[in-house]
Amino acid sequence: MTETIRLNARQYEDLLKLVYLGNFVVNNFRSNRPVSRFDDLESYLFALAKDYGLAQALDMDAETGVVYPSQEFSQAEELNEYLDDFLDNSFWDEIVQRLTSRDLYRKHGQESVEAMSWEEIRDIEEPIRRKYASEIEKHGLENLEIVNRKAS
Numbered sequence: 616m617t618e619t620i621r622l623n624a625r626q627y628e629d630l631l632k633l634v635y636l637g638n639f640v641v642n643n644f645r646s647n648r649p650v651s652r653f654d655d656l657e658s659y660l661f662a663l664a665k666d667y668g669l670a671q672a673l674d675m676d677a678e679t680g681v682v683y684p685s686q687e688f689s690q691a692e693e694l695n696e697y698l699d700d701f702l703d704n705s706f707w708d709e710i711v712q713r714l715t716s717r718d719l720y721r722k723h724g725q726e727s728v729e730a731m732s733w734e735e736i737r738d739i740e741e742p743i744r745r746k747y748a749s750e751i752e753k754h755g756l757e758n759l760e761i762v763n764r765k766a767s
Contacts, residue, residue, distance in 0.1 A: 639698065
C-alpha cells in the first residue's frame with residue numbers, strides 16, 4: 616500500500632530533523648554494522664530537500680550519488696542542542712540505573728533476583744534508585760570514585 620503524505624516546507628524541514636536525529640541515535644556508533652535501511656531512508660528524504668527549498672540541507676557523493684545531510688544541516692545549533700540534551704539525560708539515567716541494578720544483584724544475588732516478580736524488584740530498587748538519583752542531582756560525578764574491590 617502506498618500513501619501520499621503532504622507536508623509544507625516547515626513540516627518537511629522538521630521531518631528531516633527528526634530523521635537525522637533518529638538515524639544519528641541508531642547509526643552514529645555503528646560504523647561497522649549500520650542499519651542500512653535507516654541510512655537509505657535518510658538519503659531518500661534528503662534527496663527531496665531541493666523540492667522544498669532546502670538545497671543547503673543536503674550534500675551528495677559525486678561518485679556514488681548517495682545523498683546525505685550537509686555539514687551546515689548536521690551542525691546546526693538546534694540539532695546539537697537536542698542531541699546534547701538526549702545524550703546528557705541518557706548518561707545520567709544510565710548511571711543511576713546501572714548502579715541500582717548492580718546493588719540489587721550484589722545484595723540479593725542473580726538467582727534470587729531472577730525469581731522475583733517485577734513488582735518485588737521495583738519495590739527493592741526504588742529506594743536504591745532514589746539514593747543514587749539524589750546524589751547525582753546534588754553532586755554530579757564529584758563523589759563517584761573507582762574503588763578496587765578485587766585484587767588484580
